[in-house]
Amino acid sequence: MDCIFKLWAVKYSLVMFASLIWIIKIAFKDRRIRDALSKKEIIVLRILSLVILTSIYLFLSHRQHIINPDDSTMPAISQLAEGIRSISRADEFTNERWIVVDAKATFSRFFLGLAFTVVLSISWGIIIGCFKVWKESSVLPLVFFSFIPPTAAMPVFFVIMGTDMAMYIALIVFGTFPVLARAICLAVDEIDDEFIFKSQTLGASRCEVIYNVIFKQIFPKILDSVRLQIGIAVILLIAAEMMCGDAGFGYRIRIHYKLANMSVLYPYCAILAGFGFLLDSAFRKFNEYFCPWYFNLPARKRICYAGRINNGK
Amino acid sequence: MENKNIVLEVRNVSHNFGAKYVLWDVNIDVLAGEIVGLVGPSGCGKSTLLRAILGTHPAAHGVITVHGGRSGRELKVVSKANRDCGIVYQKYTLFPFLTALENVAAGLKFDESNLFQRSAGKLMKFNFTSGKMKWSSLRKIHLEKAAALLEKLRLKDAIDKYPRELSGGMRQRVAIAQSLIMKPKILLLDEPFGALDEATREELQTMLLELYEDNVNAKRKGENPPYTIIIVTHELNEAILVGDRVLGLSQHWDSKSAGDPRAINASTIVYDSISPVFLPDQERDYSLFAEQRKEIRDFVFNPDFLPKPGEFKLRFWKQIENREGRGILSLGDKKNE
Numbered sequence: 001m002d003c004i005f006k007l008w009a010v011k012y013s014l015v016m017f018a019s020l021i022w023i024i025k026i027a028f029k030d031r032r033i034r035d036a037l038s039k040k041e042i043i044v045l046r047i048l049s050l051v052i053l054t055s056i057y058l059f060l061s062h063r064q065h066i067i068n069p070d071d072s073t074m075p076a077i078s079q080l081a082e083g084i085r086s087i088s089r090a091d092e093f094t095n096e097r098w099i100v101v102d103a104k105a106t107f108s109r110f111f112l113g114l115a116f117t118v119v120l121s122i123s124w125g126i127i128i129g130c131f132k133v134w135k136e137s138s139v140l141p142l143v144f145f146s147f148i149p150p151t152a153a154m155p156v157f158f159v160i161m162g163t164d165m166a167m168y169i170a171l172i173v174f175g176t177f178p179v180l181a182r183a184i185c186l187a188v189d190e191i192d193d194e195f196i197f198k199s200q201t202l203g204a205s206r207c208e209v210i211y212n213v214i215f216k217q218i219f220p221k222i223l224d225s226v227r228l229q230i231g232i233a234v235i236l237l238i239a240a241e242m243m244c245g246d247a248g249f250g251y252r253i254r255i256h257y258k259l260a261n262m263s264v265l266y267p268y269c270a271i272l273a274g275f276g277f278l279l280d281s282a283f284r285k286f287n288e289y290f291c292p293w294y295f296n297l298p299a300r301k302r303i304c305y306a307g308r309i310n311n312g313k
Numbered sequence: 314m315e316n317k318n319i320v321l322e323v324r325n326v327s328h329n330f331g332a333k334y335v336l337w338d339v340n341i342d343v344l345a346g347e348i349v350g351l352v353g354p355s356g357c358g359k360s361t362l363l364r365a366i367l368g369t370h371p372a373a374h375g376v377i378t379v380h381g382g383r384s385g386r387e388l389k390v391v392s393k394a395n396r397d398c399g400i401v402y403q404k405y406t407l408f409p410f411l412t413a414l415e416n417v418a419a420g421l422k423f424d425e426s427n428l429f430q431r432s433a434g435k436l437m438k439f440n441f442t443s444g445k446m447k448w449s450s451l452r453k454i455h456l457e458k459a460a461a462l463l464e465k466l467r468l469k470d471a472i473d474k475y476p477r478e479l480s481g482g483m484r485q486r487v488a489i490a491q492s493l494i495m496k497p498k499i500l501l502l503d504e505p506f507g508a509l510d511e512a513t514r515e516e517l518q519t520m521l522l523e524l525y526e527d528n529v530n531a532k533r534k535g536e537n538p539p540y541t542i543i544i545v546t547h548e549l550n551e552a553i554l555v556g557d558r559v560l561g562l563s564q565h566w567d568s569k570s571a572g573d574p575r576a577i578n579a580s581t582i583v584y585d586s587i588s589p590v591f592l593p594d595q596e597r598d599y600s601l602f603a604e605q606r607k608e609i610r611d612f613v614f615n616p617d618f619l620p621k622p623g624e625f626k627l628r629f630w631k632q633i634e635n636r637e638g639r640g641i642l643s644l645g646d647k648k649n650e
């Protein structure tokens with residue numbers, strides 16, 4: 001058995017090596033630096049990468065099951081299907097589906113936390129960007145807190161805030177607010193004074209300068225910063241759920257990890273990855289739609305007046 | 314100085330950064346409808362003077378008044394930026410997140426409505442703006458006005474483009490439109506065409522001369538000329554060409570004779586004279602330029618020639634009295650009236 005495996009492995013690695021050379025040759029030969037690809041090539045390459053990833057997994061899982069048919073660390077498709085069935089089946093005792101319970105718990109915590117941190121950090125970031133009195137009187141605590149790893153401070157939150165919703169929100173805010181507020185403050189600092197003088201000569205009041213000039217100008221940067229913080233917020237949330245949750249993805253993952261039940265764990269990871277990916281693309285699309293100028297895109301037709309004026313006269 | 318046509322009065326303005334005085338005892342009066350070219354060696358304090366007039370960085374000493382401004386009283390002492398002065402910088406002029414049309418309409422928006430009215434109008438459809446008008450209908454009027462101005466400045470193609478999509482020359486045009494729509498008492502241009510190529514520069518100079526033509530026509534009809542402009546430039550030809558008056562600000566004068574240690578190496582107005590101005594359709598007589606250019610070089614830019622305060626070439630008001638002015642200045646403007 002061992003011998004066969006090794007022989008196979010040798011053959012396999014030879015094939016792998018040859019195809020690797022082949023791929024490298026295709027990927028680099030006659031390619032100009034930063035050469036653009038056609039839409040078709042892009043789609044093919046992206047699908048190909050997913051196919052390769054899946055086949056590698058299936059192959060490894062297959063190898064594992066040849067060694068041990070009951071292996072659960074690399075579940076086969078049938079096992080995965082069973083796992084998915086078990087999380088989406090109504091529970092015998094509570095008559096609820098795990099996946100629904102967990103998704104509700106985790107996503108409500110996540111979105112509430114994100115909403116809090118976004119509102120707080122935008123307001124505070126703009127305030128400290130515009131009024132240096134507030135910046136100087138809060139910058140040191142802010143920097144101090146931003147360097148405490150939130151995971152290390154987690155027990156403090158459990159002790160002070162208990163283990164319900166408020167704690168999760170506070171944890172997400174604690175983990176992302178200092179960085180977000182500072183990023184927004186930096187974006188405000190980057191705006192040249194001339195813009196502010198200019199808008200004053202156009203009759204803008206102080207509130208109008210803050211909203212119509214500063215906020216509008218940094219809005220896409222705010223979205224980008226929030227986008228970067230999504231990952232951190234998810235990490236903190238899952239970690240906290242693993243430590244003290246009674247529902248939620250983190251809680252479920254902990255339970256099944258203890259049972260080495262990977263057929264449940266992998267779907268959960270996939271859901272989280274898909275969620276992060278979707279949210280990220282949603283942010284990007286939202287940004288492109290509302291701030292085409294930031295992406296060097298032309299203005300949307302909605303505010304196009306040239307046609308109307310031509311027709312009108 | 315009793316003259317109802319004076320829009321800007323700069324009186325004994327000096328300015329220092331720490332111990333170093335940059336401006337010393339600057340005095341300027343600008344008549345309505347003039348285009349004044351302000352020249353001087355680089356670093357002499359031209360931008361500093363403009364910032365003081367604009368009000369973003371008030372001068373340390375002296376008084377600057379803008380007459381007939383709409384904000385507040387008839388006589389307005391400049392202490393902070395306000396809507397009486399417009400400004401166009403060399404860079405950073407337009408809001409990058411607004412299209413050309415919205416950029417031009419921005420002034421009207423800020424001027425005729427406020428944030429509360431706009432958000433209330435958007436959220437609840439209330440008629441809150443002054444004149445009991447819906448924000449959306451007022452906005453439509455603003456956009457029409459802005460579009461008309463853009464069309465006048467030959468910017469129809471730029472209307473719904475973002476500043477990034479425009480060429481440098483078009484951007485400066487839009488920026489000038491953005492300031493002009495406020496009908497400022499005085500428009501300040503700080504090296505507005507400094508980054509443009511020669512051909513584009515000429516186009517924009519012609520545009521300014523077209524505005525000047527409007528002034529002349531208005532004055533002929535006995536109306537108030539609509540545009541008063543100060544343009545800072547390092548191109549002598551430009552200053553002479555687009556303006557009817559050239560002001561020279563320079564640190565090259567005998568500052569020791571001022572009798573004040575603070576005046577040393579500070580700039581003051583050493584040259585003030587009318588200059589030839591030709592309307593866009595008039596033949597330009599460039600021989601007049603050469604003579605004045607040489608004079609300005611000697612008086613303003615030559616570091617070895619240090620005139621005493623009595624020897625400055627400040628002959629503008631004398632020329633006005635003698636009716637030597639050109640363009641709008643030739644149309645019956647007496648100093649004491």
Ligand SMILES: Nc1ncnc2c1ncn2[C@@H]1O[C@H](COP(=O)(O)OP(=O)(O)O)[C@@H](O)[C@H]1O
Pocket residue numbers: 330335353354355356357358359360361362
């Ligand atoms: N904020 C400042 N602090 C100190 N010195 C300044 C400041 N701004 C300008 N200056 C000095 O004032 C002088 C005039 O500057 P500026 O008005 O920009 O000149 P110009 O526009 O004529 O080239 C320069 O010597 C410059 O170094």
Ligand SMILES: [Mg+2]
Pocket residue numbers: 359360503
């Ligand atoms: Mg300057």
